[in-house]
Amino acid sequence: MKDFAPPAEALRPPTVSEARLLSVLDTAADGIIVIDEHARILIFNKACETMFGLSAAEAVGQNVKLVMPTQYARDHDAYVGSYISTGVKKIIGIGREVQGLHADGTVFPLELSVGEAATPDGRQFIGILRDLRPRKESEQRLADLQSELVHLARVSAIDEMGAAIAHELNQPLTALMLYLQAIRRAHSRGVDIVTVLGDILDKAAGEAERAGHIIQRMRQFVEKRDPERHVRPLDPLIDEAIDLTLLGQRHRIRIDRQPGVDLPPVSVDPVQIQQIVVNLVRNAIEAAAGVADPAIRIRTRASESSVVLEVQDNGPGIAPEALPKLFEAFASSKRRGMGLGLAISRTIAQNHGGDLLVDPGGNGSGACFSLVLPAAAMPDEVG
Amino acid sequence: MRVHVVEDDAGVSDSLALILRNIGHSVVSHRDAESLFKGPLPEAGDAVIVDLSLPGISGAHLVRWLLNLAAPPRVVVITGQSQGFIDHQLRGLVPDGVMRKPLDVDAIAGVLPAP
Ligand SMILES: Nc1ncnc2c1ncn2[C@@H]1O[C@H](COP(=O)(O)OP(=O)(O)OP(=O)(O)O)[C@@H](O)[C@H]1O
Numbered sequence A: 001m002k003d004f005a006p007p008a009e010a011l012r013p014p015t016v017s018e019a020r021l022l023s024v025l026d027t028a029a030d031g032i033i034v035i036d037e038h039a040r041i042l043i044f045n046k047a048c049e050t051m052f053g054l055s056a057a058e059a060v061g062q063n064v065k066l067v068m069p070t071q072y073a074r075d076h077d078a079y080v081g082s083y084i085s086t087g088v089k090k091i092i093g094i095g096r097e098v099q100g101l102h103a104d105g106t107v108f109p110l111e112l113s114v115g116e117a118a119t120p121d122g123r124q125f126i127g128i129l130r131d132l133r134p135r136k137e138s139e140q141r142l143a144d145l146q147s148e149l150v151h152l153a154r155v156s157a158i159d160e161m162g163a164a165i166a167h168e169l170n171q172p173l174t175a176l177m178l179y180l181q182a183i184r185r186a187h188s189r190g191v192d193i194v195t196v197l198g199d200i201l202d203k204a205a206g207e208a209e210r211a212g213h214i215i216q217r218m219r220q221f222v223e224k225r226d227p228e229r230h231v232r233p234l235d236p237l238i239d240e241a242i243d244l245t246l247l248g249q250r251h252r253i254r255i256d257r258q259p260g261v262d263l264p265p266v267s268v269d270p271v272q273i274q275q276i277v278v279n280l281v282r283n284a285i286e287a288a289a290g291v292a293d294p295a296i297r298i299r300t301r302a303s304e305s306s307v308v309l310e311v312q313d314n315g316p317g318i319a320p321e322a323l324p325k326l327f328e329a330f331a332s333s334k335r336r337g338m339g340l341g342l343a344i345s346r347t348i349a350q351n352h353g354g355d356l357l358v359d360p361g362g363n364g365s366g367a368c369f370s371l372v373l374p375a376a377a378m379p380d381e382v383g
Numbered sequence B: 001m002r003v004h005v006v007e008d009d010a011g012v013s014d015s016l017a018l019i020l021r022n023i024g025h026s027v028v029s030h031r032d033a034e035s036l037f038k039g040p041l042p043e044a045g046d047a048v049i050v051d052l053s054l055p056g057i058s059g060a061h062l063v064r065w066l067l068n069l070a071a072p073p074r075v076v077v078i079t080g081q082s083q084g085f086i087d088h089q090l091r092g093l094v095p096d097g098v099m100r101k102p103l104d105v106d107a108i109a110g111v112l113p114a115p
């Protein structure tokens, strides 16, 4: 049996009496299962009984597949067999997330770490199991909360933009009304407008479409949806978001837009990314509003394996004392600000595996915010 | 006599010109204040319809300039903005009419000189 020398991390054979061992195992908070080389269950502790809804008496002597959903069960014999013949570890010494099967049929996530022991009766594998459900649930709750918050902030941004939107809708409505009145007028006076009628009606329809388009874009932005991931070029998303932000801006502001060259695509939730852009551009407009010639530079560029969006304004920059709390919720210097824009934007950026960074400027230069997003894998790698 | 329309929104400008011509006016359209300054200036008998939110030189500036001419034309302001914004922009200025969008052609015709 020389060639079966135990691996370095092998556990020493138990030196305590078996009864003593079992009582120790039974007080453990984690589930503990010991199996032999044939995957037969030798020990099944109290925590396992609760976790899987099986008594030790029912489990001991059975193949450990008993507590695995079918797809794992199918592979398990092969794993054990391949490890014993090749020594290649798929799981031993490495903790990982697997699925367990409760006696009532529920499949649930488990964290499993496996150790190995050489005993006088042959090799045994010791599995320590932790039910991941409580953690999963709190993660889910957190995700729900977060998406709720993101939605709320979006609605509040819309609310503030409401007046501006009304103005924007007024334009196509005005044009539509005037086209129709022109036709009505000509008609009631018996003026012959037959030659131009089709043309006017087309224009009127175009204006109605324009109004519809504005509403549609607002709706897309406000409606609550589950987060998604799409592989997209970043620039068109940004341009659309800029248009959205500028809808009905009262004061004209100079926007210097510098799209990137040969940018790789990004894998994003388009609406959430647009929300970041809206927040950053609104902040920039608000920051620059006080200077003589307000201007914003919006640039996209590739940087290593990321795509970076920079929003630079020529406002006063960010005061050093405001910097530490800048990205925290409810940190606002504005009378009507919620202070949510940057907090939410950074959360979204980080959920995308990216980040939101700031160069505070000051001393005559404005702030510059950088949204960094990882470049999406090239299509040929995806499949 | 002519009606000058200074409005940057293409749809509003085109439809306004259409209906004014329909009424019998001769119309000159401008996209901004700058292009109005480039052409023949409005005369005393003319009317100028000014959108308050213009790119470049603001609508309020244009209104002030027009009203300060030795022989000012009739000046009508059109806007889709809130009353607060209008009051703020027009501080001290009294144009011949202020029309809020969406526009009603009969209201406009009412403040313009007869064609
Ligand atoms: N471009 C900028 N220049 C200067 N200060 C900025 C800039 N962007 C943000 N700030 C500062 O950071 C604060 C927080 O911004 P954030 O977008 O989180 O909230 P807000 O704009 O105050 O309110 P909200 O976005 O919720 O309406 C702002 O109040 C402002 O003081």
Ligand SMILES: [Mg+2]
Pocket (backbone or CB within 6 Å): A279, A282, A283, A337, A341, A342
């Ligand atoms: Mg903000």
